[in-house]
Amino acid sequence: MDPEHGTTEYWAGVQPDKPAVICGDAVMTYREWNERADRVAEGLAALGLRQGDRLGMRFRLSIEWFVIQRALQKLGVAQVAVNWRLTPEEAMYIVRDSGARGLACDDEDPAGWGASDVGLLVTVGQAAGGPGARYEDLVTTPVVEHRFGPLRPSLVLYTSGTTGAPRGVPPVAPTDAKHAERLARYGATVAGVPPYPGHAVTLMTLPVHHGAGNLSATTTCAVGGTVVVLDPYDAEEAIRLIDRHKVQVWVAVPTMLLRIKSLPEEVLDRYDLSSLTALTTGAAPVPHSLKEWIIGRLGDDLLWEQYGASEVGMISFTPPEYQLTKPGTSGLPYEGVEIAIVDEDWNRLPAGETGEIAISSPVVIDHYLGDDVLEEHVLKDGFFRTGDVGHLDGDGFLYVTDRIKDMIVAGGVNIYPAEIEKVLLQHPAVADIAVIGVPQDDFGEQPMAYIVTKPSAKVTEEELVEFLGTRLASYKRPRKFAFIDELPVSPMGKILKRELRAPHWKGRARNV
Template identity: 75%
Template sequence: MEPERGTPEYWARIRPDAPAVIHGDTVMTYREWNDKADRVAKGLAALGLGQGDRLGIRFRLGIEWFVIQRALQKLGVPQVAVNWKLTPDEAFYIIADSGARGLACNDADVTGWDRPDVGLLITVGQSADAPGVRYEDLLDTPVTEPRFGPLRPNLVLYTSGTTGAPRGVPPLDRSTIKDVERLMRYTASVAAVPPRPDSCVTLLTLPVHHGAGPKEAADTCAEGGTVVVLDPYDAEEALRLIDRHKVQVWSTVPTMLLRIQNLPGHVLDRYDLSSLTALSTGAAAVPQSLKEWLVDRLGEGVLWEAYGASEAGMISYARPEYQLTKPGTSGIPYEGVDIAIVDEHWNRLPPGEAGEIAVNTPVVISSYLGRDKLDEDAVKDGFYRTGDIGHLDEDGFLFITDRIKDMIVAGGVNIYPAEIEKILVQHPAVLDAAVIGIPQDDFGEQPMAFVVADPAAEPSEKDLLAFLDGRLASYKRPRRFAFVEELPVSPMGKVQKHVLRAPYWKGRERRV
């Protein structure tokens, strides 16, 4: 069997000694990658994993993730993305809800995963007496025949709505696509942003529990390029890696770029960034001042921006030439995407008028994993309501100005207030709670909790943070608290979060 062009098997044959992944001082070639993935795939198959199964993946960036996820692609097993910052209870919910057969993780301490409801446990870097099956032992599996598989992220991504209960976004089932030509045009358009030189060198700093990180890795490896991995993120180390490895493409989030902007001038001048041909950012609001600084620092042809949603895929992109001429834009639609600005009754609004952003892409979901079909409040005639407010200008460029949903985006990571509120009100001294996002220069937004407390108990901020410890991942915890006598509510009794937000966002050019 001949390998499909653009897969690691293909490059293992064409460029076997070319570096596929670099992490620190460790280099994995395409030959080594393919050999390790074959061994792990056979070892997992021997454990009963195969077509029709799913496996949870809870990983920090590292070479082992590349091997295991490629092994799963060879087996045709979708990956259920599990944020490594989640508490065990939060992670167990995702594993159970998705129907995953088990969990692969590179946690330093895996004792918390040694419980029957995890199922198959795959570990990295553990001793021989540790629970689960060691990745290192899977690498010893003898291989007699090569395995093949398409190189595309096959992910179940978990997202939350206003209920705060995470729901799985299933991977695309290509057999259900009616307009294959449209899908192909769309896929090619998304893959071309940002453009990549042949055998390019990419810096990967995005996590692999979101769609963007695996997509970035796949797009680079499809062209036989090299992925340079950095985790944990450090602004100066990112510059050092760009300089050392002559990185050409980097997709990142505004928080990471803001940390670079805040470095002292003499530190910035220490590194040569001229190898960068494309720097792409998104997942959160990008301050225009940051865009201008990046253009001044890197030149006018480097900065790209992209906008997407888990339920609808990538939606729009802004080329470098529009970063200054169309300030604040999130760009134009990808091929095969239709963007509509609608009112509450799905009526299209004219250019310049703000409303909810609704999108029709070839990959809009019809339902969440294991849930009923989405009703017309969410999807109608192929259009998905994003929950964001924006407008289109006369030239068809999208501008995002506000958010209908209460989701908070901190450093490119989604945080769902209802999830925080649900746990806060479990505290015996908390009568009610509302969480909003307030501006934070480094992360874009941060959660703030308004708490109605029992006057007889008077819990402190320290008390509430201690209560949240172990119940909620650290990045979701409120960074500020306000103790109030009551929350503002509408005549229907719904908390009016816009009233809570107003003082904190006053005078801001964007409220997302």
């Protein structure tokens, strides 16, 4: 059996000694990557993992993640992305809801998972005798069978809606040749934006529970390139690595770039960033002033912007030549994607008119894991309502201006108010609550909670912060609280979050 072009197995044969992953002082070649993944796959197979299974993956950026995810691809096992910042309770919900056989993680202390009935547990960096199966033991397993896997991973991402319960987006599964052809064309155009040079050196700073982080790693492998890993993120370290390794491609959320922009000039001047050929950003609104700074400092031919959603995949992109000539745009659709601006009754609106953004793409879902087919108010004729508000101009460029759904985007990370509200309502002093996103210069948005207390009950902001401490991941916790007598509601009793948001976003071009 010949390996698929662009896979780890392919490059292990063509350029075995080429560095595939650099993490600090550690370097893993393509030969080492493939050999380690073969051994780990053998070990996981002996533990009962089979094609069609799913396994949770809770990791910081590391060489071990690259090895284990490749082993899963060799076995035909889907990866269930689990944010390492989630509390154990939040993470266990995803593992159970997805039907995963267990969890692989690089937690400093994984002992709690052994008591959580997580199933198959794979640990990294643990001493012998601890819970689960150690990566360090799996990677020494004698290889009985050399395995080959597809280039692109089978990946389950979790998103949330108005219910507050995270929902799994199933892996893409083409059902017929026509769809498979459309999917292939779509995949090729997404992988080509931005263009990765052959054997590209890329900087990877996005987490692996994020679709864009996985895509960056996969695309680098496809061209036989080298991934330079940075975690935790540090602005000066990022540009030092770009200089040291002559990085060509970097995908970053706006917050990361804003932190570089904030560095003193004398620090910026220490590093040569001329090797960069493509800098891509997205996942949150990109300030026009940031675009101007990047173009002024790095040139007008390398900044790209992307817009997408877990339920429909990548939607649109803005090439460098339109960054300043089409200010505020989220770009043109990828091949195979159709964008419709619709009203409440699914009527299409003409160019220039504002409505909800609905998307048809080759990877649009028709259900969440464990749920029935989506109802017509969400999905109709292959178009999925994104919950974002915007318009198309006469040239077909998309502009995202608001959000129907309540989701907050902070530093490129999605935060769902309903999850926060559900936890805060468990506090004995809280009668009602509404969480909204308010502007924050570094992260774009941050959560703010409007609290209505029960009669005669008193609670302080500090007490609520302490209450959330072990119940909610730190990045989800509100940074601001306001105590009010009652929440604004419609005649039907629906909380009018727009009224709460309006004062905070007044005078801004965008409400997201």
